[in-house]
Amino acid sequence: MLKGQHYIIAIAAAALALPGVAQALTVEVESRDDNSWGLQGEDTSMVNLADCQTSIEYTLTVNLGTAATSGRLLYLYEGSTCNDTPEDCRIIGDSNLPTDLSFTLTTADMFPDGCDTTDATASLWVGLLSSENQTEDDFGFWSPALTITLDVSGPATAPTGLSATVGSGNVRISWTEIAAGDVTGFRLVYWAGDADSDTDTDTDTDTDTDTDTDTDTDTDTDTDTDTDTDTDTDTDTDTDTDADTDTDTGTGLDFSPVPYADDAGTGSSEECTVTGGPSAGETYDHDLVTGYNDSQLAIADATSALIEGLTNGVQYKFAVVSLDEAGNPSVFSEPICVTPEETIDFSEVYSGAGGKGGGEFCFIATAAFGSYDHPVVRVLRDFRDRFLVELPGGRTAVAAYYAAGPSLAAVVADRAGLRAAVAEGLTVFSGTAIGLMSIGPTRFAFGLAACIALGLAIGLALPRRRRDA
């Protein structure tokens, strides 16, 4: 979120007023590492727990202004009043003038006592001096102090009362509203069970049974009876048991802060088969959760979040932390395990009840390509659902297509040459469709309207000119 943004932290306005400062010397934080938890504000001088644990880097750039550099070096000090008593400060960086005008430092440089220190501050000073000891250079130049605060404590209250409702590839996690004033948002993390986390049972049982029965009866009466009974029973039962549950990949998420509005059934949870992940009350360990971007739910009274892009049939373990203004997390909530499931829409209920009357969809493209899942057909479906129906009159156009499509599709399907031609045409068109989707229906509609208006204006203007002429 913050990457690439430039923040001017210190301006030399006050510099001239400070004792020992002769000329304008300014320092900017040119960049800082991406803060994966994000800060609520733009206060780059605040370091939260995530910044500290990952030891993010700051790059400071010095603007020398009119300061004379001859025989001097740049030093970066950390301490309370370095411009007066540099000997009491730590030098945490130096620079080779005149080419190198920047310092790169980590939070560990600024806070050597580690991330456990509560409410620590680091005051940074840049001095342009002939030596590191200012007492030998009373005419050195000093920047104003840049104060950076370490805030590592999160909200006291973790979300409680987690419940979940599922959809196809999605889960909505809800929790009890938190009234605490220091909560400014929430972060929800989940751990996915392995795609093969279904328990396979593997049992090998071989049973072979051979039964041979021979019965011979001979009598003297020249009666010969010979009965041969041979029974062979062979039973093979093969079952494999392979308990395989694999979970460890912490996954972050990007969810939409949509207030939970209507009823999606009662919240549910399952017995967790997902191993790993946190327990209730466990401290948030930044290293435990990787791979997510820095989005978070910056709504203090949010009570739910919808997580999409999940895989049906895979169990996920979810937990929520509340965040304070600095982006520091509370301890974990009680985790909850849920498995998204396929859902049954009305078409399936209707068809399942024996309902008839429905046609195909994407009729012509499906006929031309032979498959509803052909990549081009997918593009065209996307085009219909994301672009066409959003245009004014788009739904009517789609409806008209549905009315005429099946008949046209039947014609296409029956003729190989036509099928190939239509497939080629649609492939070309799918490229246009991708382009139109990237423009978006709203911009396209405005652009089209502007073109029509321009055309009308020109069209109306031309005859008038001719008449005038």
Add this chain to the structure above:
Amino acid sequence: MKRLSLVAAALAAVMVCLLPGATSAYVPSPQYGAFEIKFGPYRPNVDDQPGLTGTPYATTFGKNESMFLTELELDWQFLRFDGIISFGVGGSFGFMQEYARSQTVSGASSNDYTVLNVMPFALLGIIRVDVLADKAGVPLVAYFKGGLNWYLWWILGAGETQESGGTPGWQISPGLALRLDGFDRMSARTFDNETGVNHSFIFFEYVFAVVEGLGQDDHMCLSPMNMGPHGTWLAGLGIEF
């Protein structure tokens, strides 16, 4: 004295205005057709389709759930006996939608929605009886419509169209319109002179529609059920121009 003169002048002005022929005669603009926008509830009888086992519509959307139908209609009055009756043909189309939470395969309510969209199209013949409004001063116009329907429907699930189809049918619709011209006759006449709108009216009509495939049972049944079998009502606003 001066005050008395003013009153006399005002009375004279009123008298002049009330005299027949004192004002320029109002000549209505020619009338060609009508346009209506109307709304009403619509609970389709999907579950009445022959051969269905179960009640898929009631199961999914609820037994008594009605859609909200919005419809536009444009008529051409090709034969007019001014002030008595008119005959016309028209077309209409509308849109209605019902949605509900999809169920999970294990039977629970889910986060996902499933949607039934219906777009009714109709070709209609229309008879409007204007005689009461034009000759008897009663601002009511009775009318009767009848024609053929084509109801286009499509089902959404997981954000995509899952299935679609069309159901043909027929309908008859008696109705009653209340002309609004009389509430402000001057404005109505000005409106006519400036825009060509002869009358504006609100109306209520009963719709008896059999949208079940015209005898073929392989179509989704979409007849209304709000006022008895095959019946519903629509109300709206219209103009004749």
